[in-house]
Amino acid sequence: MTEPLPPRVADLTGYDILLSLARLGSIGAAARAHGISQPAASARIRQLEAQLGVPLVERTARGSNLTERGGLVVDWARPVIAAAADLEAGIAALRDEHDTHLRVAASLTVAEYLLPGWLLRLRARHPDTAVALVSANSSGVIEAVQSGSVELGFVEGRSVPSGLRSRTVARDELVLVVAPGHPWARRRGVEGARLAATPLVTRERGSGTREVLAGALRAGGAGALAEPLLELSSTTAIKSSVAAGAGPAVLSARTVAGELQAGTLVRVPVPGVDLTRPLRAIWPAGQTPRGPARDLLAIAERER
Template identity: 35%
Template sequence: MALNFHHLHIFHTVAVYGSFSAAAQSLSMTQPAVTMQVQALEEYFGVKLFHRTTKRVELSDAGKALLPYARQAVALMKETEQAMAGYTEMLKGKLQLGASLTIGEYILPRLLGPFAREYPDIMISLKVFNTAQIVEEIVNHQLTFGLVEAPVEHPEIHSDVVLSDELLLIIPPDHPLRDVEEPTFEQLIDHPFVLREQGSGTRQVMEQEMRAGGHDPQQLKIVMELGSTGAVKSAVEAGLGLSVLSRSAVRNESVLGTIVTKRIRGLNFMRDFHAVYLKSTLLPLAAVTFMTFLKKHDLDQWL
């Protein structure tokens, strides 16, 4: 047997999960197949790489010595795919991704057209959830790749910044604050707010920035929480309250004059959009190609 990346990747995944069954689920393989590949690697080196117990597997001394090299091999393979994705012509396959609501409803539709023109043989399948649901789907192996609106802190999740965005205060066109160039936080707490639900990336970024600026978001008079950006916009247009949403999400309404956008004095609601996936997963080439597409283009021309 010749040593190859496939064996190192399987070994690395078992080491990360501490379980043959969990590694098999992550790799979309059967448990016996994973066990066989690890045994083949052990036979190649002539040493045991794991100590097997009834509850979990633990690295042997030889396995601990091999792990850093396996980790480097996985990282190098990811870098190699990203480097070559931009040169791949006639790439075929299926791009299956999840996106949080603002990205899925207002950002991606403007980007998928240019991507499809550059890679016409990639079929795109998109599932739209909020950020918390995307992370849950990835951790439970229901989804391999997602784009979310807020930083993700999870021990199994890797995150790459791929886009930037700005949140703005939005108000009805006849609101008393229309003539205030940059309302203060203190001016806002006297007015009702209609916000996205807890767990949404938009809500997380808004509250984090307010706290960083020395303000308590609980002081806001929240009269309604809604599960979609479209519903929030409709509520603001109807005069039910103020809100904070992505600039991209309210571009059309701002041009039409049905919503007025403003910045809040002293607060900067800039945020990054992140590509998220399991640390133990090698992404399909279609997903790597899409991330490379997002990073190498000036996306403002479409947004």
């Protein structure tokens, strides 16, 4: 088992300054090399002498010279300081490699309608960064962030589990849509209780859209969602099924804007039910997004 570093060598700064003194010939020159004042360099050497219990530097009117014991300490410290420099260089290389790869997970609405623009702007800042994007429902994104397989996630919903930090990066609205021939297409609105009791064409369990809808209906006193008419894994499949007359669906307004404009789907108001939702960036608690992940988060927030 590896033992903790002894107190006399736990801090290498004094040894590093001593090596600079031996190389450059004066405490003043050593201080300049380390970007500190001469009194600060002298204080670090005196502290090192106190820790070791032996004089390391002989101070005279003509300057400072290593004592015999100081020379021995310098010889012993030289490979240690070199190893520390190698360690720092290796860590820097790891950081550089980390900053050239970004792993992101996003729910379908964010992945299809928001992330492409965000990533285009990120590319302008980090042209050498390769982005790996995983598209999943909100539950899948949360699992990916919790497991550490991605550095940053984007989900749809009003809350996130403990152990994760979140930040709202956009707002979204869910809308009830039907085919033009559906009886609801001619109504001025559908009450929440009736919507809750109606089997819908919907996403699978774990979808942020489905969870937000269920929560909004409960909050509005409409009761629990009925069992789905169809459960489909993609927004495109849901839109096609609704347009073909399968039944109503509740989807992000972003995803049906084209169909509403073309008239292949019709929006039906749901008075008294708040169907707005935040779109959130999530990452592990206790960590801070850095490098490209930090910049992607900033881009998303700026375009909120």
